[in-house]
Amino acid sequence: MDGMAIVWFKRDLRLRDHEPLAHAAASGLPVLFLYLDEPSQCAHPDYDQRHRSFVMQSLAAMAHELKEAGHILQVIRAEAVPFFTRIREKIPRLQLYSHEETGHHLSYRRDREVKALCRACGIPWIESQSNAVVRGLTHRESWNEQWADRMLGPQAHVPLSSVIPALLPISLAHEWPAADPACESTSAAMQPGGEPSGHRYLDTFLQERVEGYGRAISRPQESRRSCSRLSPYLAWGNLSLRQVCQATLLARSRRRHVRQIDLFTARLHWHCHFVQKFESECDMEFNNLNSGYDDTRNEVHERLVKAWEDGLTGVPLVDACMRCLRETGYLNFRMRSMLVSFLAHHLWQPWQAGVHHLARQFLDYDPGIHYPQFQMQAGTTGVNTIRLYNPYKQAEEHDPGGQFIRKWVPELQSLPLPFVYRPDRMTPLDQRFHNFTLGADYPAPVVDVDKAAAHAREHLWKTKRSDAVRSENSRIIRRHVKPSRVPRRDSQ
Numbered sequence: 001m002d003g004m005a006i007v008w009f010k011r012d013l014r015l016r017d018h019e020p021l022a023h024a025a026a027s028g029l030p031v032l033f034l035y036l037d038e039p040s041q042c043a044h045p046d047y048d049q050r051h052r053s054f055v056m057q058s059l060a061a062m063a064h065e066l067k068e069a070g071h072i073l074q075v076i077r078a079e080a081v082p083f084f085t086r087i088r089e090k091i092p093r094l095q096l097y098s099h100e101e102t103g104h105h106l107s108y109r110r111d112r113e114v115k116a117l118c119r120a121c122g123i124p125w126i127e128s129q130s131n132a133v134v135r136g137l138t139h140r141e142s143w144n145e146q147w148a149d150r151m152l153g154p155q156a157h158v159p160l161s162s163v164i165p166a167l168l169p170i171s172l173a174h175e176w177p178a179a180d181p182a183c184e185s186t187s188a189a190m191q192p193g194g195e196p197s198g199h200r201y202l203d204t205f206l207q208e209r210v211e212g213y214g215r216a217i218s219r220p221q222e223s224r225r226s227c228s229r230l231s232p233y234l235a236w237g238n239l240s241l242r243q244v245c246q247a248t249l250l251a252r253s254r255r256r257h258v259r260q261i262d263l264f265t266a267r268l269h270w271h272c273h274f275v276q277k278f279e280s281e282c283d284m285e286f287n288n289l290n291s292g293y294d295d296t297r298n299e300v301h302e303r304l305v306k307a308w309e310d311g312l313t314g315v316p317l318v319d320a321c322m323r324c325l326r327e328t329g330y331l332n333f334r335m336r337s338m339l340v341s342f343l344a345h346h347l348w349q350p351w352q353a354g355v356h357h358l359a360r361q362f363l364d365y366d367p368g369i370h371y372p373q374f375q376m377q378a379g380t381t382g383v384n385t386i387r388l389y390n391p392y393k394q395a396e397e398h399d400p401g402g403q404f405i406r407k408w409v410p411e412l413q414s415l416p417l418p419f420v421y422r423p424d425r426m427t428p429l430d431q432r433f434h435n436f437t438l439g440a441d442y443p444a445p446v447v448d449v450d451k452a453a454a455h456a457r458e459h460l461w462k463t464k465r466s467d468a469v470r471s472e473n474s475r476i477i478r479r480h481v482k483p484s485r486v487p488r489r490d491s492q
């Protein structure tokens with residue numbers, strides 16, 4: 001074979017608004033559509049079967065569409081460097097096209113190794129910008145303007161019929177099983193992967209569901225319908241942020257639900273704002289963004305972390321959220337924040353003790369959002385307001401009838417309202433009356449929430465005022481905040 005352009009799909013599992021595909025098609029070379037199912041990436045502690053299912057469903061949808069246009073999607077289980085080394089031996093004139101990935105340490109290391117290989121072998125690797133995230137950025141001057149330009153820019157579509165198909169030599173090709181067991185969703189309650197599903201969620205949101213957006217955003221039950229639920233489609237690239245922004249602008253022009261749409265648009269902006277933080281400071285995966293917090297919360301209590309992970313803390317809303325997440329892969333922003341606040345503040349655990357667990361639970365896990373958000377909610381950035389969410393108060397405010405708790409913590413199903421929030425407040429007589437035993441039917445709280453919050457508040461505010469935190473703050477603001485702005489609160 002004379003030459004080949006490879007489109008290497010990573011977290012961009014779509015065939016529309018795909019710049020690498022457009023560039024590969026424009027090269028005039030036959031184009032190979034490639035996904036590498038990399039064992040090392042799948043073994044990372046942030047990875048779960050639910051992610052795999054979502055990816056496989058996305059690939060199945062792409063394979064189907066490509067087949068109709070006379071192409072084959074190659075899904076190959078291999079590590080990137082050995083694979084590209086082998087293919088380079090068989091095909092002399094190779095070009096590689098992909099999106100830039102703001103991934104974790106392991107994927108970044110893989111990219112560096114692929115880059116070194118490409119340099120050594122003379123393979124041009126053309127990487128396109130992902131959404132509005134800028135590689136190599138050292139400050140935020142004009143970042144907002146760049147975001148807007150990028151979102152309003154033309155989408156990169158290419159008719160598949162105009163692309164010349166390429167095939168791998170037989171020794172490198174693998175027959176991808178059409179009925180991969182991983183395509184079966186791990187739970188019927190999990191959102192299905194794939195570009196068509198992403199567009200369905202986008203359409204139903206902008207046509208009807210957006211109406212309740214502002215009202216429902218903080219509520220664990222109502223948010224499931226009235227938030228967009230687009231996050232897994234953005235995280236795995238079934239949709240580009242530009243597609244979502246442009247569809248949103250079009251919906252806004254119809255002058256219905258304008259306020260709700262504006263609220264939603266602000267969140268779309270946050271998407272890249274957070275990924276940009278991680279892109280610019282990827283150490284955040286391991287270390288406190290503000291090193292002034294390095295001496296707080298260093299001891300891990302396995303028993304407490306396990307109770308949190310298992311949804312058995314004895315604090316009903318915390319447990320309901322964790323169990324719901326385990327089954328469905330989704331939780332709204334406020335409840336995610338509360339879970340982290342409970343781990344880091346009430347249980348007084350280092351955020352690192354829970355960051356992988358939640359990554360595995362979130363179907364929409366995206367390292368670029370996950371790590372900066374986790375640190376912000378754990379209060380280790382220094383520049384954001386420290387938020388301690390009282391899980392009892394959150395339950396009263398955002399689960400007013402207690403339905404969410406009752407649904408996910410069936411042990412509390414038959415208790416009347418105040419006790420659904422606070423089973424620990426039942427007297428022995430109440431317990432006998434309701435045929436319920438605290439400690440046997442449902443755990444007593446693993447911590448005294450009020451005392452734990454007071455302890456956390458005292459320590460965190462003291463540390464926030466320390467010289468170590470303050471001097472780091474200037475560095476953080478210089479790098480991650482637009483110079484003309486005072487630090488934002490970045491939270492809902």
Ligand SMILES: Cc1cc2nc3c(=O)[nH]c(=O)nc-3n(C[C@H](O)[C@H](O)[C@H](O)COP(=O)(O)OP(=O)(O)OC[C@H]3O[C@@H](n4cnc5c(N)ncnc54)[C@H](O)[C@@H]3O)c2cc1C
Nearest residue numbers: 227228229230231267268271333336337364365366370373
């Ligand atoms: C500890 C923690 C970890 C998180 N980890 C992730 C993650 O791994 N992946 C992820 O996509 N989101 C993450 N988020 C952000 C947020 O909770 C989800 O994006 C949101 O709940 C997804 O639901 P939705 O699509 O219905 O959101 P909508 O409210 O409909 O918002 C639309 C889109 O805007 C973006 N967005 C919304 N809120 C935020 C936010 N606070 N920060 C950044 N982007 C936002 C998302 O892409 C979202 O899909 C995390 C939040 C916290 C507190």
